[in-house]
Amino acid sequence: MKISILYFAFLSVNALAQSSPCFEILNLPDTIHVCKNTQVQFNPNLDNVGTIIPLDTTWSPSTGLDNPDIINPTASLGTISQQYNLVVEGLTDLNLIENWDFSLGTTGFITSYIEGFGSSGLVPEGTFAVVSNPSLVHPNFASFYDHTYGNSSGSMMVVNGSGTANTIVWLQDIIVKPDTWYDFSAWAATCVSQSPALLQFSINGVLLDTPFQLPNTTGNWVNFHSKWHSGSNVNAEISIIDQQTILGGNDFALDDLRFREICKATDSVFVHVIDLQPVFHYDSIPGCTSDQINFTFVNEGGDFPEEFIWDFGDGTSSNELNPVHIFSPKGVYEMTLTVRKGDCVETYSLEINTADFIKPVDAFISQDKNVACINESISFYSLGQGNYPLEFFWDFGDGNTSEDFEIAHTYENPGYYTVTHIVTDNYACSDTTQVDIEVISPPQIIPVPDQNCALVNQQLLI
Numbered sequence: 318m319k320i321s322i323l324y325f326a327f328l329s330v331n332a333l334a335q336s337s338p339c340f341e342i343l344n345l346p347d348t349i350h351v352c353k354n355t356q357v358q359f360n361p362n363l364d365n366v367g368t369i370i371p372l373d374t375t376w377s378p379s380t381g382l383d384n385p386d387i388i389n390p391t392a393s394l395g396t397i398s399q400q401y402n403l404v405v406e407g408l409t410d411l412n413l414i415e416n417w418d419f420s421l422g423t424t425g426f427i428t429s430y431i432e433g434f435g436s437s438g439l440v441p442e443g444t445f446a447v448v449s450n451p452s453l454v455h456p457n458f459a460s461f462y463d464h465t466y467g468n469s470s471g472s473m474m475v476v477n478g479s480g481t482a483n484t485i486v487w488l489q490d491i492i493v494k495p496d497t498w499y500d501f502s503a504w505a506a507t508c509v510s511q512s513p514a515l516l517q518f519s520i521n522g523v524l525l526d527t528p529f530q531l532p533n534t535t536g537n538w539v540n541f542h543s544k545w546h547s548g549s550n551v552n553a554e555i556s557i558i559d560q561q562t563i564l565g566g567n568d569f570a571l572d573d574l575r576f577r578e579i580c581k582a583t584d585s586v587f588v589h590v591i592d593l594q595p596v597f598h599y600d601s602i603p604g605c606t607s608d609q610i611n612f613t614f615v616n617e618g619g620d621f622p623e624e625f626i627w628d629f630g631d632g633t634s635s636n637e638l639n640p641v642h643i644f645s646p647k648g649v650y651e652m653t654l655t656v657r658k659g660d661c662v663e664t665y666s667l668e669i670n671t672a673d674f675i676k677p678v679d680a681f682i683s684q685d686k687n688v689a690c691i692n693e694s695i696s697f698y699s700l701g702q703g704n705y706p707l708e709f710f711w712d713f714g715d716g717n718t719s720e721d722f723e724i725a726h727t728y729e730n731p732g733y734y735t736v737t738h739i740v741t742d743n744y745a746c747s748d749t750t751q752v753d754i755e756v757i758s759p760p761q762i763i764p765v766p767d768q769n770c771a772l773v774n775q776q777l778l779i
């Protein structure tokens with residue numbers, strides 16, 4: 318067991334340190350506006366980094382992100398807006414382990430191992446030495462230099478694993494701030510390729526993460542680290558243990574141990590998905606040959622458009638919010654409303670059938686004959702169509718008129734008559750049709766009667 322007085326004096330000073338500064342996150346707007354089903358890449362920068370070493374980056378939630386663990390992920394947004402929170406962790410420069418590089422020899426730490434000396438000092442298991450090359454303390458250990466300098470001027474802790482789990486290889490007491498995150502980091506290398514060590518951190522008797530298996534390759538320095546939250550602790554007994562219980566092999570070196578406070582910089586961005594859902598209603602004011610349609614925009618989205626483009630389907634358009642349009646002639650029109658906000662555009666289409674609102678009235682006449690004799694009855698019948706109720710008007714061309722739907726009329730004098738029929742519907746729309754009637758006199762000389770009147774005259778004679 319070795320305890321360094323210098324080590325405790327160092328920690329007493331550190332304990333007075335205030336919360337460590339961290340870098341700032343720049344260039345992340347509070348809000349980004351995007352269209353639905355689009356992508357946006359975040360590009361924040363870290364400022365005032367100074368000596369702080371970026372550690373981990375985490376975006377949450379990870380919903381829609383291609384990689385939540387990089388500083389500039391791309392978010393794929395559907396139709397839902399999303400807030401993303403960014404936490405960037407950094408390692409403060411101050412290493413709370415004083416003899417972190419073993420340049421101070423065997424001082425500054427506690428170990429359950431026995432220090433060995435000389436070229437075979439580490440032949441027994443459960444021994445250690447602080448030297449510049451493992452081959453100096455065991456004839457079978459690989460020859461390599463430390464991690465700090467990589468030459469004979471540096472030192473490392475060389476260990477022949479004890480074979481007993483949870484044996485403390487290295488331990489220090491450290492004064493910590495409560496409710497603070499720390500990162501415990503070490504470099505390690507294998508001295509004999511057989512059964513490489515399984516190293517694990519332990520703080521205040523609690524194991525961190527899972528054991529880290531060293532590579533079989535000797536002299537290959539690798540780093541492993543664990544995060545730890547101090548909670549209510551103001552003191553941390555930090556240690557490194559070897560979980561490898563096999564004696565053959567299980568020989569390793571430690572160097573460059575660091576216990577550093579983690580600072581956290583946070584920021585967030587709200588990705589607002591522009592929500593345009595245009596709909597319109599309409600009311601019609603029917604006309605006889607055209608309809609006036611009053612359109613009303615209905616906003617069913619979360620955002621109000623900046624621009625409206627109404628395409629009436631007849632070659633004309635409007636940019637008004639609630640346009641009024643005359644459709645002429647009556648018919649079917651494909652209406653399209655396009656709205657825009659920023660770069661986002663949505664459309665809504667609807668077929669407008671103006672004929673649904675009012676039908677043009679049509680006046681048709683059915684009559685039982687076009688040629689009649691004087692005083693011969695002619696039946697007229699209206700085939701008029703339109704919006705009911707309909708009104709009928711007949712002008713027989715001889716000074717007589719009628720407002721009946723069907724009527725029998727007789728002419729008293731021969732000649733050509735134009736019958737005018739007017740149908741007027743419920744919207745006061747009217748249509749006129751005409752038919753010509755020829756009225757002839759009965760022949761005065763028999764036996765060559767006019768063929769048209771022969772039958773009638775014979776009947777009259779009976």
Ligand SMILES: [Ca+2]
Binds near residue numbers: 418463464573
């Ligand atoms: Ca070193």
Ligand SMILES: [Ca+2]
Binds near residue numbers: 477478566
């Ligand atoms: Ca061994």
